[in-house]
Amino acid sequence: MCTTCGCGTGQTLINGKPLHKAHRHSGPMHFRAREVDADVQGVSASRIVKLEQDLLAKNNGYAEANRSYLSAHGIFALNLMSSPGSGKTTLLVKTIAALNGSLPLAVIEGDQQTDNDAARIRAAGAPAIQINTGKGCHLDAQMVGQAMRQLGLQDDSLLLIENVGNLVCPASFDLGEAHKVVILSVTEGEDKPLKYPDMFRAAEVMLLNKCDLLPHLEFDADLAIEYARRINHKLQVIRISATSGAGMPEWLAWIKSGCRNAVAAKPEASLG
Amino acid sequence: MHEMSLAESMLQIIEDAARKQGFTRVKTVWLEIGQLACVEQESLRFGFDVVTRGSIAEQARLEIIETAGQGRCEKCEQNFPLAALYEACPECGSYDVKVTSGDGMRVKELEVE
Numbered sequence: 325m326c327t328t329c330g331c332g333t334g335q336t337l338i339n340g341k342p343l344h345k346a347h348r349h350s351g352p353m354h355f356r357a358r359e360v361d362a363d364v365q366g367v368s369a370s371r372i373v374k375l376e377q378d379l380l381a382k383n384n385g386y387a388e389a390n391r392s393y394l395s396a397h398g399i400f401a402l403n404l405m406s407s408p409g410s411g412k413t414t415l416l417v418k419t420i421a422a423l424n425g426s427l428p429l430a431v432i433e434g435d436q437q438t439d440n441d442a443a444r445i446r447a448a449g450a451p452a453i454q455i456n457t458g459k460g461c462h463l464d465a466q467m468v469g470q471a472m473r474q475l476g477l478q479d480d481s482l483l484l485i486e487n488v489g490n491l492v493c494p495a496s497f498d499l500g501e502a503h504k505v506v507i508l509s510v511t512e513g514e515d516k517p518l519k520y521p522d523m524f525r526a527a528e529v530m531l532l533n534k535c536d537l538l539p540h541l542e543f544d545a546d547l548a549i550e551y552a553r554r555i556n557h558k559l560q561v562i563r564i565s566a567t568s569g570a571g572m573p574e575w576l577a578w579i580k581s582g583c584r585n586a587v588a589a590k591p592e593a594s595l596g
Numbered sequence: 597m598h599e600m601s602l603a604e605s606m607l608q609i610i611e612d613a614a615r616k617q618g619f620t621r622v623k624t625v626w627l628e629i630g631q632l633a634c635v636e637q638e639s640l641r642f643g644f645d646v647v648t649r650g651s652i653a654e655q656a657r658l659e660i661i662e663t664a665g666q667g668r669c670e671k672c673e674q675n676f677p678l679a680a681l682y683e684a685c686p687e688c689g690s691y692d693v694k695v696t697s698g699d700g701m702r703v704k705e706l707e708v709e
Contacts, residue, residue, distance in 0.1 A: 369709050370623060370707055370708070370709045371619075371707070371708060371709070372705055372706070372707055372708075373613060373617055373619065373705060373706045373707075373708050374704070374705045375609065375613055375702075375703045375704065375705055375706060376702055376703075376704060376705075377609045377702060377703050378700065378701065378702050379602050379605045379606060379609070379701040379702065379703065380602075380605070380701065381605075381609075382605055382608060382609075383605070460601070461597060461598055462598055462601070464601065492598070492634070493597070493598035493634075495634055496598060496634045496635075497598070497601075517682075518682050521680070521681035521682055522634040522681070525681055525695075551682075553691060554682050554684070554691040555681050555682055555691075557670070557690075557691050557692040557693070558692075
């Protein structure tokens with residue numbers, strides 16, 4: 325705790341110890357304290373305004389608008405999130421190839437820079453739009469809503485949203501998707517779910533990717549899954565390899581079932 | 597660093613309130629952050645300082661009120677303090693734990709003039 329003002333200095337730890345770093349306030353604390361005292365004495369017309377407003381409320385509002393649009397049109401949307409390099413884009417390319425036109429789909433790609441991933445998706449035969457977040461570390465619901473409008477989504481289709489490769493920030497931002505899917509590859513550490521719990525808590529499905537490499541690694545898949553379920557007891561797990569195709573039938577069956585349910589749940593008013 | 601986005605949301609909430617309630621300067625912001633919320637306080641302070649420059653909240657003091665995490669075991673229905681998302685129920689050891697509070701981020705109130 326800061327000895328000048330009593331504020332906390334964040335949750336950063338180095339070797340388990342709180343980070344001590346110089347921090348500044350908007351102005352010297354004692355000067356500010358005197359100002360507040362002056363207000364109490366009626367010198368200034370200072371007053372208190374009660375707000376009680378959630379920092380994520382605005383994003384959540386956009387997310388709900390996206391969700392209403394998607395459900396009214398029978399569109400099943402998935403938000404795929406992971407560290408960089410877990411194989412998200414390869415998995416999407418293989419998913420598109422395996423679906424082989426059996427259902428209409430579109431892809432929203434999120435990256436800080438380049439449209440390389442959207443180009444890979446288009447080459448695989450699906451319409452794609454690239455969101456570049458610049459310095460931003462996650463997609464938000466407003467960006468996705470705009471991308472949805474630009475894509476011109478078909479009714480009764482699948483929308484795959486590949487979030488920015490980042491295992492922290494995207495967890496907090498609802499995009500209006502039906503499900504969040506986290507991808508963990510076996511070339512990462514088993515304890516990633518414990519290290520980055522927010523993401524594994526937010527997700528409903530975990531794809532354990534690159535399982536074809538398991539014979540060459542010391543990665544303990546059962547332990548990784550156990551850790552993930554400590555964070556999220558109800559997490560559904562699919563062991564998969566985009567490269568070998570192992571686990572792909574289960575993943576595709578789950579997607580198709582979601583799409584059927586999205587169409588079946590479409591409100592009566594939008595039928596016909 | 598999504599704290600910058602969160603700081604921008606804070607400023608939007610403040611500016612919306614200023615339009616509705618007719619104040620022109622913010623002196624203090626009380627922000628409630630749950631112990632289990634996905635946010636780094638020091639980064640949020642930095643972001644707040646950056647995004648409020650030139651705004652009605654420039655130089656405003658940011659007071660962070662930390663609220664404790666609470667969990668409920670879905671197996672034995674015990675309520676208990678939860679310091680981290682990977683903790684098990686202290687009664688029965690189950691990881692089937694639901695976070696009941698301490699994961700939110702809210703602008704509680706402002707001191708304005």
